[in-house]
Amino acid sequence: MSLYALETICNDEQKRQFLPLAHSYDITTAYAETEAKNLPRCKPSRSVNHIVLVAQLSALDQNHPCDLQMFLVQIRDLKTHEPFPHDDCLLYGTLLQAQIYLCDTFIIATCCSAVRFQRQNPQGNDIRLLDYRLQQEKLVLWFFRWKWIGDNVVLLQQTARYRLKIMEELEDNNDKNINPSVTYSNTQL
Structure with missing residues (x-):
């Protein structure tokens, strides 16, 4: 079980319930x-x-x-x-x-x-359900806050770099030569 996640995310009641199970390997994560x-x-x-x-x-x-x-x-x-x-x-x-x-x-x-x-x-x-223009600021900050070492760190860093690159291109190009796969980022609501 991811002990770090349990210790930082859970409240006291959840810690009392799940930490002993995780330490004894009665519950695991994959x-x-x-x-x-x-x-x-x-x-x-x-x-x-x-x-x-x-x-x-x-x-x-x-x-x-x-x-x-x-x-x-x-x-x-x-x-x-x-x-x-x-x-x-x-x-x-x-x-x-x-x-x-x-x-x-x-x-x-x-x-x-x-x-x-x-x-x-x-x-x-x-x-x-998910508005990319309103959510991209939250996503980029969340990607940069990710400090825990694990399998997803490289993927998250690459995603954050890609999102920043797209945001810079959208600001620089002003609707000119925008890749069709990222046009959702520039749609007006």
Whole structure:
């Protein structure tokens, strides 16, 4: 288990609950993609006790901040490793297995991604779930705050450099010769 994350993110009640389990290796952490690719005989949907659900919360009011929220959900008993009798827990395990298969096999279309428009406002226009022009300042600062050593550091640094490069190009070019893949960054709301 990522002890650093538990010690810094959890409140006191969560620390009392999860730190002893992490120290005794009753709960562990692995990336689903890494586990699926490096250990082909290991089926994450059959071996995990907890899953982390990441949900983009949305609200009809655009002024209400809606960020990604993470929820730790226990899907199996820690002593017997039997799945809980809830349909939702079995569904999460099945969804995890399906997601790993999809990530290995397909490219998820824009209609299923975070940039997809969700509800409509009273004027009939779609409301964006993630507005890149408003979020890019948050993203760049978050990338630069990332100091923890791990597999994602290089990827995050490269992403931050790319975002800065795109932002500089957009400011310098003034809508001229903009790469079509980044035109969303320059759209007026």
